[in-house]
Amino acid sequence: MKVAICGGGIAGLSTAFYLSRLIPTCQIDLYERDSRLGGWLQSVNIPTATSPTGNVLFEQGPRTLRPSGLAGLATVDLLKQLKMEKSIKPILKDSSSAKNKYIYYPDRLNVVPSSGFQALKSVVQPAFRAVPYALLRDLFQKKKVGNEDESIGSFMERRFGKMFTHRLISSLINGIYAGNLYSLSMQSTMFGFLADIERKYRSVILGIVLASIRGEMLNEKQKLLKTSLLKNEHTNELFKSLRSSPMVSLEGGIESIISHLNADFSASSNVKVRFNQPVTRLALSASKDKIEVNNCQYDYSVFAMSSDSLSELLPCPAMNTPTTSVYVVNLFYQDASVLSYKGFGYLTPLHLPNNPNHILGVVFDSEQSNPEQGAKLTVMMGGHNYAKDPKSIPTTPEKAVSYATEAIKQSLGIYTSPDVANATLQRNCIPQYKVGHQHQLDNLQSWVDDNLRGRLHLTGSWYNGVSIGDCIxxxxxxxxxIALKAQ
Ligand SMILES: Cc1cc2nc3c(=O)[nH]c(=O)nc-3n(C[C@H](O)[C@H](O)[C@H](O)COP(=O)(O)OP(=O)(O)OC[C@H]3O[C@@H](n4cnc5c(N)ncnc54)[C@H](O)[C@@H]3O)c2cc1C
Known part of the structure; x- marks a missing residue:
């Protein structure tokens, strides 16, 4: 059997990896437009005499993985199978990074409560003032009539009120999707399960408690996947051992998953990576029993590029899945004491006063791992704000660094200039699942099934979850x- 994988980001690579394990005789061609694999996974080492390691490791894209839930289980399985368990750097539940997360509002850091007791105390902080009202409102609020999708903003306002939604939920959405909660789909984003809970239990808070007690957090399909992943007892052991770590990072950077995958493919005879070979043509063969990628024929193909390129290659219904761009600014200070806060970092809400450069959040990277023995921060800017205010996009990396340092002066009191700075505009990097995303996906899927006779499979961060874990x-x-079809 021959399979073509289109796109060498984590979505395409993990598909190739599992396929090569499930069908060792399958010949897999992986097409990648660029001369490198990994897509948004970009860990860079910048040489500097100011670090004892001689360089500083910056993440220009993702930096942490969640080892919990079904997507977390798949991530742990991949790391285990790639023999990367020793590279996993757990961020333990009781570490300052896991315990202290902040929301910057309106002009100070507010600590996100990590326990029930802290939650009671947190209401004195401006960002959390709405919590008691939000909890009461959810207990008494009626449930929505009908099953149609709505925006995250509309759901959260209905259930928890406007202030809670603006100050807390919008910060979370800035951090995960760099998106606007009033246009993102409730059903298709990470909060989708809350809509199901409302439908069943009315109150979201009570529903979460009851659903977890009754083991209803996963549907039947998800339970089957979980069982199948847990069959590997080594994965099971590693998964259990990471229970007390809400997040992990990787020694050598997140991109090391990609080098391990590439090494695995080089060692195997059945995966061939075709670098610098963009996919420019996708079509059903004249005999209708093969799919053609560029000029080669395959039994199946997996599309792991962007949804825009799918509608450029095929006359299928177009997805309305725009993307947001994020300016990622990495900063390193030799003097670790410049960062006086302990924790993971902070996020900002939608309507933050005095935020002209659209700071979305700042990650305190050196709090999670610090081989450089300094202070390392990443400032993320822009997201959905760049679409409505394009003039605010810094025109040079130097400008981006100056916006970022200005922001941390104000929020963290860091007045020193960084010893190393690195700024990258990540254009069109985070897909935005708009209201109605699932309906569009269903239409697209039936077009693909009807017109390409089940020969094309769809995946990638535009499809069903934006995190690395979702892609894996x-x-x-x-x-x-594919293995099932091949039987
Ligand atoms: C700044 C940032 C921070 C993030 N932080 C986190 C985080 O902390 N944790 C987390 O879990 N997730 C995070 N994410 C999300 C996660 O990194 C992405 O969703 C994920 O990497 C997307 O993978 P993908 O394979 O779907 O797409 P991509 O990475 O976009 O890969 C697509 C690949 O297809 C190739 N390609 C495109 N066109 C063609 C063509 N015509 N022919 C052949 N190849 C082509 C591209 O070159 C690319 O290699 C972050 C993302 C960003 C941008």
């Missing part, structure tokens, strides 16, 4: 689906 889980599912 979809890779696992896609490989299983």
């Amino acid at each position: 889980l979809n890779g696992y599912k896609t490989a299983q689906d």
Whole structure:
């Protein structure tokens, strides 16, 4: 059997990996437009005499993985199978990084409560003033009539009120999607399960408690996937050992997953990576029993590029999945004491006064791992704000660094200039699942099934979850689906 994978980001690579394990005789061609693999996974080492290691490791894209939930289980499985368990750097539950997360509002850091007792105390902080009202409102609020999708903003306002939604939920959405909660789909984003809970239990808070006690957090399909992943007892052990770590990072950077995958492919005879070979053509063969990628024929193909390129290659219904761009500014200070806060970092809400450069959040990277023995921060800017205010996009990396340092002067009191700075505009990097995303996906899927006779499989961060874990889980599912068809 021959399979073509289109796109060498984590979604395409994990599909290739699982497929090569499930069907060792399968010949897999992986097409990548660029001369490198990994897509948004970009860890860079910048030489500097100011660090005892001789360089500083910056993440220009993702930096942490969640080892919990179904997507977390798939991530742990991939790391285990790639023999990367020793590279996992757990961020333990009781570490300052896991315990102290902040919201910057309106002109100070507010600590996100990490326990019930802290939650009671937190209401004196401006960002959390709305919490008691939000909890009471949810207990008495009626449930929505009908099943149609709505925006995250509309759901959260209905259930918890406007102030809670603006100050807390919008900060979370800035951090995860760099998006606007009033246009993102409730059903298709990470909060989708809350809509199901409201439907069943009316109160979201009570529903979460009851659903977890009754083991209802996963549907039947998800339970099957979980069982299948846990069959590997080594994965099971590692997954259990990471229970007390809400997040992990990787020694050598997140991109090290990609080098391990690439090494695995080089060592195997059945995966061939075709660098610098963009996919420019996708079509069903004249005999209708093969799919053609560029000029080669395959039994199946997996599409792991962006949704825009899918509608450029095929006359299928276009997805309305725009993307946001993020300016990522990495800063390193030799003097670790410049950072006086302990914790993971802070996020900002939607309507933050005095935020002309659209700071979305700041991650305190050196709090999670600090081989450089200094202070390392990442400032993220822009997101959905760049679409409505394009003039605010810094025109040079130097300008981006100056906006970022200005912001941390104000929020963290850091007046010193960084010893090393690195700024990258990540254009169109985070897909925005708009209200109605699932309906569009269903239409697209039936077009693909009807017109390409099940020969094309869809995956990637535009499809069913934007995190690395989601992409790996979809890779696992896609490989299983193809293996099933091949039987
Ligand atoms: C700044 C930032 C921070 C993030 N932080 C986190 C985080 O902390 N944790 C987390 O879990 N997730 C995070 N994410 C999300 C996560 O990194 C991405 O969703 C994920 O990497 C997307 O992977 P992908 O394979 O779907 O897409 P991509 O990474 O975009 O890969 C697509 C690949 O297809 C290739 N390609 C495109 N066109 C063609 C063509 N015509 N022919 C052949 N190849 C082509 C591209 O070159 C690329 O290699 C972050 C993302 C960003 C941008």
